[in-house]
Amino acid sequence: MKRKGIGGALYIALILLLLYLPMIIVVLYSFNASTSRSSYAFTGFSLKNYTALFNDTRGLLPALGTSLRLALYSCGLSLVIGTLGAVGMVRRKFRLMGAFENLSTLPIMIPEIILGMAFMSLFSFMGLQSGMLTLVIAHTTFCIPYIYIIVKGRLAEMDASILEAARDLGANPRRVFFDITLPLITPAILSGTMLAFAMSMDDFVISFFVTSTTTTLPLRIYSSVKIGVPLTINAISTLMLVAVFLVVGLRTLITPKKKPTK
Numbered sequence: 482m483k484r485k486g487i488g489g490a491l492y493i494a495l496i497l498l499l500l501y502l503p504m505i506i507v508v509l510y511s512f513n514a515s516t517s518r519s520s521y522a523f524t525g526f527s528l529k530n531y532t533a534l535f536n537d538t539r540g541l542l543p544a545l546g547t548s549l550r551l552a553l554y555s556c557g558l559s560l561v562i563g564t565l566g567a568v569g570m571v572r573r574k575f576r577l578m579g580a581f582e583n584l585s586t587l588p589i590m591i592p593e594i595i596l597g598m599a600f601m602s603l604f605s606f607m608g609l610q611s612g613m614l615t616l617v618i619a620h621t622t623f624c625i626p627y628i629y630i631i632v633k634g635r636l637a638e639m640d641a642s643i644l645e646a647a648r649d650l651g652a653n654p655r656r657v658f659f660d661i662t663l664p665l666i667t668p669a670i671l672s673g674t675m676l677a678f679a680m681s682m683d684d685f686v687i688s689f690f691v692t693s694t695t696t697t698l699p700l701r702i703y704s705s706v707k708i709g710v711p712l713t714i715n716a717i718s719t720l721m722l723v724a725v726f727l728v729v730g731l732r733t734l735i736t737p738k739k740k741p742t743k
Contacts (some may be wrong), residue, residue, distance in 0.1 A: 504722060511715035530716040541717045544701035551613065551697060552681040555620035560674050562621070563628030568662065571636040586630060588623045596623060597690030604691060615691045620681045627680065628673035635669035636662075675728075 514527035534541060570582065588596065600619045609615055639662075647657045685699035692700075702714055 507715050508719045508722065510712060511719040513712055513715075515712070517709075530712040534713045534716045537713065541698065541701055541705075541713060544696050544698045545717065545721075547613075547695060548682050548698040551616050551620060551695075552678045554613075554617045555624050555681050556674050556678045558617070558621045559624035559628050559677050560670060563625045563673065564632050564666070564670055566625070567629050567633035567636055568658070570633060586626045589626045589630075593623075593684070593686040594690075597687040600687060601690040610694075611692045612694045613692075616688060616695060616697070619687050619691045620684065623684075623687065624677035624681055627677045628670065631673035631676070632666055632669045635666045639665055 510521070510523065511530055512526045512528065513523050514525040514529070515522060566585065570578070570585075596619075600615070600622075604611065604615050604618075643661060644657055647661055648654075652660070683699065684697075685703060688697050688700055689703075696704075698717075705711055705714060
């Protein structure tokens with residue numbers, strides 16, 4: 482039994498090492514005093530990479546701001562469309578419901594390069610100028626399924642008798658939704674929105690195809706690493722990692738713990 486326990490602990494330690502060692506190296510090299518873009522020699526600790534990052538008014542920080550605005554716009558639209566779509570699909574049953582659900586989640590399964598080319602062809606056909614508008618439309622399209630799937634799964638687990646009891650007591654459909662359904666599915670909405678936000682921030686392929694005038698952070702990083710990796714990228718990556726860990730930690734603190742059932 483002890484050997485099995487040690488083996489399991491070593492396996493988990495190996496998985497954690499593979500997951501977090503690259504992040505640790507990124508954080509470590511963000512404090513590297515070296516100025517070389519091609520050498521990975523660590524020459525000492527320094528904060529000059531962070532100073533250069535905040536002093537560069539046309540580099541990574543403006544691109545990060547663009548990515549944040551894009552993620553907020555697309556996730557806001559996806560939140561409304563995905564949530565309402567999930568509520569509508571759960572309440573109504575029809576013959577082609579299964580096929581419709583598969584079509585709704587199809588953007589997740591289609592390779593991004595195909596989606597990017599499809600959006601580029603569509604926007605060219607419609608005469609839309611590439612920019613923030615085309616980015617928002619494209620990102621909203623592939624973010625909707627993430628929220629839709631998670632919210633629909635939460636709705637499927639809900640006890641329908643609660644909603645029926647509210648209707649029997651005289652509550653209209655609008656009040657049932659805002660007073661009962663919405664509070665119960667809020668954790669699922671937040672989880673889906675956080676996942677969609679991460680996917681939007683991370684996207685490179687689709688953004689590359691649908692815009693030529695608006696530069697997001699992944700596009701800026703791609704253009705910066707063609708001749709080597711500037712250490713300012715490690716600095717901004719470290720700041721983003723800190724933000725992610727703070728959000729996850731805050732969510733853990735505010736999420737109520739389930740009481741053990743007897």
